[in-house]
Amino acid sequence: MLTVSHEVVSVELDLVGGLLACPGCRGRLRPWGWARERLIRHGVGSDLALVRGRPRRGRCADCLATHVLLGVDLAARRADTAAVIAAAVEAKVASGAGHRPIAGWLGRPVSTVRGWLRAFMVSSTGIMEAFTALVHRDGADAAGLWPAPATGPAGGALAAVAAYAGVLAARFSVGTVAWQSAGLAVAGPFFFSASRWQDRVQHELALMPGMAGGKGGRSAG
Ligand SMILES: [Zn+2]
Structure with a gap:
């Protein structure tokens, strides 16, 4: 798992362009589908909302490990x-x-x-x-x-x-x-x-x- 920009297009460009490094070996991550769906609670009080999302996943071209790309707004x-x-x-x-x-x-x-x-x-x-x-x-x-x-x-x-x-x-x-x-x-x-x-x-x-x-x-x- 690694932290990436919360902007989907930016992440996609980085992933396709081979700009994201594998946390394990520093090899280049390539697009590899999406992780399972997550339900995230946003906001406080009356602004509280449940938001569904499936984080992008990448696979290292060198060690072949897959990694979930989590937006910087999530932990x-x-x-x-x-x-x-x-x-x-x-x-x-x-x-x-x-x-x-x-x-x-x-x-x-x-x-x-x-x-x-x-x-x-x-x-x-x-x-x-x-x-x-x-x-x-x-x-x-x-x-x-x-x-x-x-x-x-x-x-x-x-x-x-x-x-x-x-x-x-x-x-x-x-x-x-x-x-x-x-x-x-x-x-x-x-x-x-x-x-x-x-x-x-x-x-x-x-x-x-x-x-x-x-x-x-x-x-x-
Ligand atoms: Zn790797």
């Missing part, structure tokens, strides 16, 4: 959009509220929201270290990119990812990049999963092709 193994998960994390960091009131506010099951927040909390140190390093590597004026001082590990992680979203927005000359989009684009579809950060093995953090409306195709390295 692996989550039935809600990344924006909703991000809203839960922001509420936790901003107010220190527990998972119950946040779940009530978002209109999501308590156990689901507890899972999101737990995963982000235990991943905080890994996320903060990885994205702080990226900000200092890629940010021309790193000091100006940091948001208000953060409290706690989760706040620090959120601030670091938000700072890197600022780096990406400047690089691609787009107004803003949502922090969860930066996280998923760079760390991959398991950005919101504790397993992604658990073993502290720093997988390659690379900017995906097609980031920021297809202006990409460049690596972050």
